[in-house]
Amino acid sequence: MADETWSDLVAVADLHANWVTRVDLGGRAFAVYDAPSGIYVSLALCNHGGADLCDGYFEGHLIECPLHQGAFDVRDGRPLDTPATRPMKTFPARVENGMVQIALPARRQRQ
C-alpha cells in the first residue's frame, strides 16, 4: 500500500443506490458499485468489447456488459461468464467522511 495514495472519487450520496455509477477521474472512467457487501470500484470499460459497464445490468456482485452480456464479479474483477475471459481491473476502495476513495498507484496519481 506504500506505493498507493487514496483519492476522493465520488460522494456516497451521489451514488445510484444498489446500482453502478460512472465517475471520471484524471482522464479515466471508473465504475463504482454499491453492492450488498460494500462499495467496489473497477475501470468502467469492459476489457472484452470496450463497452461502458456502467450501462450494464448489475445484481448482487455481478456486473454484466451491456454489449455482449459477459459478466464479472465486482469484488475481485474475476470473469463470471464469457465472452469475458480476463479479470477486469479493480481498485481498493473505502468510504471516508462520506466520500468513496480509491487507492491509485502513487506515480499515476502525480501525472
Add this chain to the structure above:
Amino acid sequence: MKPIVTPLTQALSEGKLTRDELRDFMVRSDGPALRLLFFWVLVLLATGSLIWLAWDSWLIWPAMFLHGIVVVHHFSLEHECVHSTVFRTRRLNKIVGTICGLIIILPFKHFRYEHCDHHTYTQLKGDDPELIEMPKSFAGYLYYISAIPYWRAKFTELAMHAAGHLTEAEKRFIPKVEYGAVIFEARAMLAFYAALFVLMAATGWWAPIWFWLIPLFLGEPVMRFVRMTEHVGRPTVAQMRDNTRTNLVSLPWRFLCWNMNYHAEHHYASSVPFHALPRLHEKLKDHICVEPDGYLGAHRDILRQLRRAPHG
C-alpha cells in the same frame, strides 16, 4: 482497450433514455418467461395435435407447416437466452438456450459468440457474421427464403466444427478458451441426432420425423422471411437508428418471436429482457426505424428496393 460508444451509451447521453428508466427496463425475472413458456407448450401441443388429426390425409402437410412455424421460433427463445435475459439466472438461460439449439440444430455456444459480433458490427459487410445481404434479384430473394442457403451454411458449419475446424473469422469472435467447447458442442449435437436416428430405426418409432424434423425444415422459410425484416434493406452503416428495422406485428407473431420484432430497441439495449421491449419501444420509437405494416411491410420495402436496383 479501445472504448466504443454503444447505441445505448449514445441514447443515454442524448437523453432519449434516462439511467433510471434503463435500470427499470433491465430488471430480470423468471415470471414472464415461465408464463409465456406455459402457453408456448400449449401451442406446440395444439399444432402437434393437428398433425395427428390429419395423419391419413394430405392435410398433414399444411399441419406440419403450421407446427413448423412454431418449432422454428425456438430460435427466438434461443436468441433471448444468448443474451441471458429470459430468466434471472444465467445457468437457466444456458440450459433452455441449449435445448432450443438442439431442437433447431443451432448450437448455443457458437451462436452466442457469433451473435456478439453481430451486435458489435451490425450490418457492416465483412464484419457482421450474421449479415443477410440484400438480394440482387427476385430469384435470389426467393432462394434465400427457401432456406436452402441457410441449411447448407449451417450443416457445413456443424460438420467443420465437429471435425475440429474453426474458420479464421470464428477464431476472432470465439474466446480462445472456448474453442474446445464449441467443437465439443458440435460433436455432441451430431451424436444426439445420430442416437435419435438409431433409436427410431431400432424401434420403428418415427414420430420425431413427423412432429419435429419435417416441420422444422418446412417452417424454416418462415424464419428466413422473418429474419430478413430485421436488417435487410436497411443501410449497411454503423448507425443503429438506420441499420435496423423494428416491425409492428400482431400479438400471435409477437408471442412467437418473444417480442424480437422490436429489433431496433433490442439492438439499442440488448440487456433489456423481451417482456420490457414494448415499453422500451415507447421511449425510442421516434429515434429508430419503425415499419408500421410489420413483416409484410418490410418485405414490400425490400422488394421495392430490389425493383429499383440496377440489374446485371
